[in-house]
Amino acid sequence: MKRLIAIVEDEPAIRDNYAAAFTREGYLVRAYGNRAQAMAAFGARLPDLAVIDVSLEDEPEGGFELCRQLRSLSAELPIIFLTARDSELDAVSGLRLGADDFLTKDISLAHLIARVNALFRRLDALRRPPGEQGQMVRRGPLTLDVERMRVEWTAKVVLLSLTEFWIVHALARHPGHVKNRQQLMDAANVVLDDNTITSHVKRIRRKFQSVDPAFDALQTVYGMGYRWVD
Amino acid sequence: MSLRLKLLLLGLATLVLPWDGIRYAREMEAALRQSEQHALQAVSETIAASLQGRNGLLYRDPAAPAPARLGAYDLTPLVLTAAPYIDGYPDDWPRDPGAWRHYGAGAHRFGILTGVHDRMLYVLLEVRDPRLVFDAPGASPLESSALGDRVWIGYEDPQGAQQQEFLALSGPGPIFARRIEVGEYGKETAVEDPRIVGALQPTATGYDVEIAMPLSMVGTDFGVLLDDRDRRGAAPLSYGTLRSSDLHTLGRLIVASPSLTPYLAQFMQPGMRLSVTTPSGAVLAASDELAVPGVLAPEPGILTQIYRRFVDRQGEPPYIMSSAPIYDAAHHALIGKLQVTQAANRWEGLRDRALTRLLDKTLVTSAIAVILTFVFAAHLAVRLSRLRRASETALTRDGLVTQFPETSAPDELGDVARSFSRLLGRLGEYTGYLRSLAGKLAHEIRTPLTIVRSSLENLESEEVSPAARQYLERARHGSERLNAILVAMGAATRVEEAIGNADRWRFDLTPVIASAVSAYRVAFPERRFAAELPAEALEIDGAPDLIVQLLDKLIDNAVDFSPVGGTITVRLRREPDAAVLEVDNPGPPLAPEARGRLFESLWQSRSGGDSRPHFGLGLYIVRLIAEFHGGSAAAADLPGGVRFGVRLPFPQAPLLPNYNDNAKLESI
Numbered sequence: 001m002k003r004l005i006a007i008v009e010d011e012p013a014i015r016d017n018y019a020a021a022f023t024r025e026g027y028l029v030r031a032y033g034n035r036a037q038a039m040a041a042f043g044a045r046l047p048d049l050a051v052i053d054v055s056l057e058d059e060p061e062g063g064f065e066l067c068r069q070l071r072s073l074s075a076e077l078p079i080i081f082l083t084a085r086d087s088e089l090d091a092v093s094g095l096r097l098g099a100d101d102f103l104t105k106d107i108s109l110a111h112l113i114a115r116v117n118a119l120f121r122r123l124d125a126l127r128r129p130p131g132e133q134g135q136m137v138r139r140g141p142l143t144l145d146v147e148r149m150r151v152e153w154t155a156k157v158v159l160l161s162l163t164e165f166w167i168v169h170a171l172a173r174h175p176g177h178v179k180n181r182q183q184l185m186d187a188a189n190v191v192l193d194d195n196t197i198t199s200h201v202k203r204i205r206r207k208f209q210s211v212d213p214a215f216d217a218l219q220t221v222y223g224m225g226y227r228w229v230d
Numbered sequence: 231m232s233l234r235l236k237l238l239l240l241g242l243a244t245l246v247l248p249w250d251g252i253r254y255a256r257e258m259e260a261a262l263r264q265s266e267q268h269a270l271q272a273v274s275e276t277i278a279a280s281l282q283g284r285n286g287l288l289y290r291d292p293a294a295p296a297p298a299r300l301g302a303y304d305l306t307p308l309v310l311t312a313a314p315y316i317d318g319y320p321d322d323w324p325r326d327p328g329a330w331r332h333y334g335a336g337a338h339r340f341g342i343l344t345g346v347h348d349r350m351l352y353v354l355l356e357v358r359d360p361r362l363v364f365d366a367p368g369a370s371p372l373e374s375s376a377l378g379d380r381v382w383i384g385y386e387d388p389q390g391a392q393q394q395e396f397l398a399l400s401g402p403g404p405i406f407a408r409r410i411e412v413g414e415y416g417k418e419t420a421v422e423d424p425r426i427v428g429a430l431q432p433t434a435t436g437y438d439v440e441i442a443m444p445l446s447m448v449g450t451d452f453g454v455l456l457d458d459r460d461r462r463g464a465a466p467l468s469y470g471t472l473r474s475s476d477l478h479t480l481g482r483l484i485v486a487s488p489s490l491t492p493y494l495a496q497f498m499q500p501g502m503r504l505s506v507t508t509p510s511g512a513v514l515a516a517s518d519e520l521a522v523p524g525v526l527a528p529e530p531g532i533l534t535q536i537y538r539r540f541v542d543r544q545g546e547p548p549y550i551m552s553s554a555p556i557y558d559a560a561h562h563a564l565i566g567k568l569q570v571t572q573a574a575n576r577w578e579g580l581r582d583r584a585l586t587r588l589l590d591k592t593l594v595t596s597a598i599a600v601i602l603t604f605v606f607a608a609h610l611a612v613r614l615s616r617l618r619r620a621s622e623t624a625l626t627r628d629g630l631v632t633q634f635p636e637t638s639a640p641d642e643l644g645d646v647a648r649s650f651s652r653l654l655g656r657l658g659e660y661t662g663y664l665r666s667l668a669g670k671l672a673h674e675i676r677t678p679l680t681i682v683r684s685s686l687e688n689l690e691s692e693e694v695s696p697a698a699r700q701y702l703e704r705a706r707h708g709s710e711r712l713n714a715i716l717v718a719m720g721a722a723t724r725v726e727e728a729i730g731n732a733d734r735w736r737f738d739l740t741p742v743i744a745s746a747v748s749a750y751r752v753a754f755p756e757r758r759f760a761a762e763l764p765a766e767a768l769e770i771d772g773a774p775d776l777i778v779q780l781l782d783k784l785i786d787n788a789v790d791f792s793p794v795g796g797t798i799t800v801r802l803r804r805e806p807d808a809a810v811l812e813v814d815n816p817g818p819p820l821a822p823e824a825r826g827r828l829f830e831s832l833w834q835s836r837s838g839g840d841s842r843p844h845f846g847l848g849l850y851i852v853r854l855i856a857e858f859h860g861g862s863a864a865a866a867d868l869p870g871g872v873r874f875g876v877r878l879p880f881p882q883a884p885l886l887p888n889y890n891d892n893a894k895l896e897s898i
Binding site: 011013014017018020021024084104105106108109110195196198199220221222223224 | 716721746
């Protein structure tokens with residue numbers, strides 16, 4: 001059965017382009033122009049994944065509200081925010097509401113589809129029986145469950161967004177190697193400017209430090225990039 | 231010249247008021263003086279008219295004809311102010327050379343001075359006599375062989391009889407007058423006349439004789455004769471004011487009538503002098519109260535004295551004088567003259583009071599005007615300089631419009647301030663619009679760009695001809711460039727945001743810069759990088775990420791402006807209160823118009839020709855980050871290059887928590 005992706009986007013051209021791309025990938029797509037339409041449809045049937053624009057018609061932050069409502073209907077449903085804004089504040093609030101990823105609209109369709117695929121893979125992995133072990137990366141106190149995109153530090157779960165997970169994954173796979181920002185962007189299937197990468201890294205550090213204040217494994221090599229230290 | 235000074239000078243112009251007042255006072259005074267002169271003339275003419283034809287009031291001898299001309303033997307005694315002391319010394323007589331009459335010639339001559347005072351006639355003789363011969367002591371004054379020098383007085387008594395008396399010179403000191411009386415049998419006796427007092431003192435050239443006698447003894451005529459002998463008993467050489475031969479031809483004694491002075495006294499006023507003279511000018515009677523201070527001329531105050539200094543004309547006589555002729559009854563012969571002198575300052579008190587009041591008022595008015603002008607000028611200057619300060623600081627370096635002080639002053643200056651405020655308000659709106667334009671534009675363009683890009687990406691999955699694919703590729707390339715422009719446009723906003731969210735901690739600049747420079751060597755292989763770093767740690771409080779970003783911008787700038795193969799020097803050094811990070815590049819000197827604006831938002835001086843988008847934000851970001859660290863950014867020309875430098879002050883505050891990431895940083 002085809003997976004159902006809901007696109008909530010007030011700009012018809014973008015909405016149709018995204019819908020066309022997802023359809024081409026073999027997904028079932030339902031597109032909505034505003035929050036009311038979307039909620040009405042979600043009440044009838046929940047999609048398997050939702051791509052939501054933050055500003056919806058006359059609601060500048062309607063996407064956030066929609067996300068909150070959607071999250072109340074399902075805790076596991078993957079939600080991706082798309083926005084024309086690149087304010088870091090938006091990203092933080094979006095992720096706090098339980099979105100799995102927060103992307104600006106300059107992301108390419110290929111990158112977007114890669115993310116959607118990854119999120120579905122994780123969904124699949126999560127539905128498998130827990131005993132079944134997938135591909136695991138272990139670096140000292142760090143455990144990465146690549147399929148479930150689950151991160152543990154000293155046996156405590158660290159909740160990361162998809163982009164953050166990919167960044168940690170890229171760094172931790174080769175500890176000690178310096179990855180520059182471009183490499184991290186490639187790994188995270190995203191095109192970001194330097195400041196955004198820096199704030200992603202900062203956010204990752206903060207999340208690890210919230211479970212272990214002594215966390216120090218993600219280091220900055222000034223002018224070069226970042227590296228994971230065991 | 232400042233506004234304050236100009237207005238003060240303007241205020242000083244009111245000083246013309248007191249100056250004018252002084253001139254007015256002077257003119258007033260001149261007019262007053264003139265009118266007083268006229269009044270005095272009228273007074274003198276009135277008095278003179280009252281004396282017309284009254285010879286008897288003028289002269290002791292009413293019968294005597296008016297002495298139109300003095301005869302050689304006529305004497306006009308001075309009117310003495312005090313009685314001389316009869317001691318033979320002339321020192322208590324007035325010094326009046328014109329009043330002396332001289333008789334005789336050669337070695338034998340004398341000068342005579344006569345005077346009247348209080349109904350007494352005084353005579354002073356100054357005799358030149360090489361040989362003073364006294365009478366023989368003890369001898370009878372009538373014994374001819376014992377006779378020495380002798381003074382004769384001849385006069386006509388009130389009864390009209392001729393009288394002669396002589397004063398025998400018996401020695402220095404008092405001498406006595408005697409009259410020769412012929413008794414029975416023709417016997418002559420010398421009878422001493424006690425009414426006449428005399429005294430003699432020898433002098434170097436002769437002797438002086440003083441004589442006093444009551445005027446009542448004397449009628450119209452009077453004369454003096456000297457018998458000068460070279461030895462006792464010798465024949466005398468006689469000369470004098472009367473002819474020696476008969477002692478009878480006397481000169482007249484021209485003296486005022488006793489009632490003249492009381493008559494004049496009724497016209498007297500304080501500060502006035504009245505005198506009646508003979509037609510030839512000899513004073514007959516005078517009543518002098520010039521020195522008596524007028525009741526209207528009290529002692530002037532200090533202020534008045536100061537004012538007088540300005541008002542009084544130099545060299546102006548302190549008196550006004552007037553004279554009038556006195557005619558006889560027929561009004562054709564002059565019998566005397568009346569002279570009236572009056573102190574010019576008789577009305578001084580009155581005048582001074584008016585003058586003081588006038589000058590006080592004008593001076594106070596001027597002073598108030600000057601003070602008011604000055605206060606007004608100061609107030610104006612304060613307001614102007616406040617306006618100037620406000621207008622100078624209204625625009626900050628990055629073009630932000632700060633608050634402009636509101637004013638409610640209802641004058642032109644207030645209007646200026648208000649229009650300035652309005653102007654700045656509009657400028658502020660405009661600047662704000664410009665500043666937000668880049669961000670808004672980026673935001674607004676993003677959506678259509680997303681449409682274009684997603685459409686192109688969808689198109690790539692469609693079957694298209696190779697020729698069409700070529701166009702597709704070009705379109706995709708174009709849209710990517712457009713995206714890069716959008717990213718660049720939003721860069722400053724994102725840095726401002728990053729600064730807003732940045733954490734500060736204490737870190738050592740040296741390894742951060744060292745690490746970054748090694749990265750640049752890899753990133754820009756066409757440039758050489760020289761790092762001049764201190765051996766010591768330079769710790770500041772801040773965000774190392776931002777410092778690296780700042781250095782990135784400086785290096786980008788240096789790479790853009792330096793030739794391939796050029797050496798870019800990165801220098802970190804310690805100054806007393808700050809760490810200084812400098813990037814030198816061998817590029818062209820700074821454009822003159824760029825000076826001072828380099829670090830402003832949206833300023834750029836490069837001339838394009840580069841595929842990368844530039845919005846003049848790089849150095850603005852440098853400044854933002856430097857200011858976040860409490861520092862500043864500057865640029866300067868070097869010989870053969872340009873230097874961009876950033877000062878990062880050392881922390882004053884206690885230590886922030888040390889960031890562990892940084893402590894373990896290895897340099898690569």
